[in-house]
Amino acid sequence: MELTEASQIEDSQISALVDFLMSRADAIGVLLARRYREEIVEYRSLPEGFIEQDVAPTARHNLETMLLGLGDNFTVTNEHLDTFRESAVRRFRQGVPIQALLHAYRLWGHTVWDQVQMAPQVAEYPQGALRIAGKIMQHVDYVSAAVTEAYLDEASGMIHDREKGRRDFLEALIAGNQPGRIATHAKHFNLKVDSSYFVVLVRRRPGRQNASISMRLCLETVQKSISGTQAKVGLVGTRDEEVVVIVESIKGTPLGAREQLDLLASLLPEFSVTVGRLRKGLQTVAQGYVDAQNATSFAVLNKIPRAYLFSDTLLDQIARTSPFRHDLAGDTTDLIAAYDAKRGSDLLATIRAYIDCGFKLVQTAEILKVQPNTVKYRLNRIGQITGHDPFQVQGMTLFTLALRIPPDLDSA
Incomplete structure (x- = not known):
C-alpha cells in the first residue's frame, strides 16, 4: 500500500513537472537558440533570424517530444523523429558540420536539465528529477543517432551526385x-566558359600498377x-590510371606554374606529369588534353621526375609526325x-652529347672524356660525311630534329 502511494506521488510530481516544462517550452526554445548562437561558431554564421525561425522551433519540438515520452502510454517512434531528420538535412545544406x-x-x-533542476516540483520531490535525467540522456542519444544517420545519408547522396556531375x-x-552540357556544368562548378585554361595530365607510368602510391x-x-x-584548379578528376x-x-602561361x-x-x-598548351575557352579543353597526352610518351622515356610542357616536346612532335622524317634521318x-658501324667511331654519340650540352665544346668534351679539339674534329667529320655543317644553324637544326626521331617509330 505504501509502495502504491509512493508511486502515485511520484507520478503526480512527474506530471506536474512535465506540465511546468511544457508551459515553458517557448521560453526554453528561445534560451536554446541564444545558447546555440553563443557557444557554437557555425550557428552564428547562419542567416539573420534563421535560428529563431528554424533552430528554436526544432529545439522546442524536441523538448515536447521528450516530455511526451515520459508518459506510460507514449513511445517515441520513427515518425516522431522525422522532424529532427529533416532538420539534420537542412543543417547539412546550410553548411553546418x-x-x-x-x-x-x-x-x-x-x-x-538545468531547467528541470530549477522547477519547483524538483525541490518538493528530488527523486523525480532522476527519472527525468535518465530520460533526457536516453532521448539525446536516440535523437543524435537519428540525425547523424540522416545527415550522413544526405552528405553521401550529395557527394555521389556531385561526383557523378564532375x-x-x-x-x-x-x-x-x-557545348550545351559544357555550358550547363560550367555554371554548377563556377567555371567561366570564356576564360583561358590548360590541362595537366598525371598518368601512372607503365608497369607501375602495383606501386606504392594509390x-x-x-x-x-x-x-x-x-x-x-x-x-x-578549376576541375580535377580521375580516369582509370590518370x-x-x-x-x-x-595570368601568363603554364610556364608560370612550372x-x-x-x-x-x-x-x-x-x-608522369604533362601539361597542354594554354587555350582560350572551355570548348578548347579537349585540344589541351590531347596536347598533354601527346607529351606523355616523352615524359615516360625520361627518368628525371619533372613536368613536361607541350612546348618542351614540340620538336619531338615535329620529328615524329613529319612526312619527311625518313629523308631527314637518311x-x-x-x-x-x-660510318660508326664501319669505322668503330663515336660520331653519333658526339653529336648527341653536343646537342644535349647546348652546343658547348668544353662541356661535351667533359662528358665524353676527350679533349675539346677531339670534339671539334668529330663535328667537322660529321659535316663532311653528311654535307650538313653542325656549326651552322641549319645543319644543327637538322641534326637536332633527326635525333628526336625514335628508331623504332614505324614498327611501333
Missing part, C-alpha cells in the same frame, strides 16, 4: 563536342599542389650511324 550539429544536441540536453563534366570537356593519394597530392597566384586537372590561368608542376612531379615519381643520323 556534423560536429556542430551534435554539439547542439548535447547543449540541448544540458540546458533542459565525371560527366570532365568527359564532356575531354570529348569537346557537347590513385586516391595521387589525387590528394595533385589537389594540394596546383594552386597559387599563377593559376587555380588524374586530369583543368587549370584556369590567372615550379609548382615540377614539385608535383617530384612528389609523384611513379607518375641524310643525317643514318649516314653517321653507318
Whole structure:
C-alpha cells in the first residue's frame, strides 16, 4: 500500500513537472537558440533570424517530444523523429558540420536539465528529477543517432551526385563536342566558359600498377599542389590510371606554374606529369588534353621526375609526325650511324652529347672524356660525311630534329 502511494506521488510530481516544462517550452526554445548562437561558431554564421525561425522551433519540438515520452502510454517512434531528420538535412545544406550539429544536441540536453533542476516540483520531490535525467540522456542519444544517420545519408547522396556531375563534366570537356552540357556544368562548378585554361595530365607510368602510391593519394597530392597566384584548379578528376586537372590561368602561361608542376612531379615519381598548351575557352579543353597526352610518351622515356610542357616536346612532335622524317634521318643520323658501324667511331654519340650540352665544346668534351679539339674534329667529320655543317644553324637544326626521331617509330 505504501509502495502504491509512493508511486502515485511520484507520478503526480512527474506530471506536474512535465506540465511546468511544457508551459515553458517557448521560453526554453528561445534560451536554446541564444545558447546555440553563443557557444557554437557555425550557428552564428547562419542567416539573420534563421535560428529563431528554424533552430528554436526544432529545439522546442524536441523538448515536447521528450516530455511526451515520459508518459506510460507514449513511445517515441520513427515518425516522431522525422522532424529532427529533416532538420539534420537542412543543417547539412546550410553548411553546418556534423560536429556542430551534435554539439547542439548535447547543449540541448544540458540546458533542459538545468531547467528541470530549477522547477519547483524538483525541490518538493528530488527523486523525480532522476527519472527525468535518465530520460533526457536516453532521448539525446536516440535523437543524435537519428540525425547523424540522416545527415550522413544526405552528405553521401550529395557527394555521389556531385561526383557523378564532375565525371560527366570532365568527359564532356575531354570529348569537346557537347557545348550545351559544357555550358550547363560550367555554371554548377563556377567555371567561366570564356576564360583561358590548360590541362595537366598525371598518368601512372607503365608497369607501375602495383606501386606504392594509390590513385586516391595521387589525387590528394595533385589537389594540394596546383594552386597559387599563377593559376587555380578549376576541375580535377580521375580516369582509370590518370588524374586530369583543368587549370584556369590567372595570368601568363603554364610556364608560370612550372615550379609548382615540377614539385608535383617530384612528389609523384611513379607518375608522369604533362601539361597542354594554354587555350582560350572551355570548348578548347579537349585540344589541351590531347596536347598533354601527346607529351606523355616523352615524359615516360625520361627518368628525371619533372613536368613536361607541350612546348618542351614540340620538336619531338615535329620529328615524329613529319612526312619527311625518313629523308631527314637518311641524310643525317643514318649516314653517321653507318660510318660508326664501319669505322668503330663515336660520331653519333658526339653529336648527341653536343646537342644535349647546348652546343658547348668544353662541356661535351667533359662528358665524353676527350679533349675539346677531339670534339671539334668529330663535328667537322660529321659535316663532311653528311654535307650538313653542325656549326651552322641549319645543319644543327637538322641534326637536332633527326635525333628526336625514335628508331623504332614505324614498327611501333
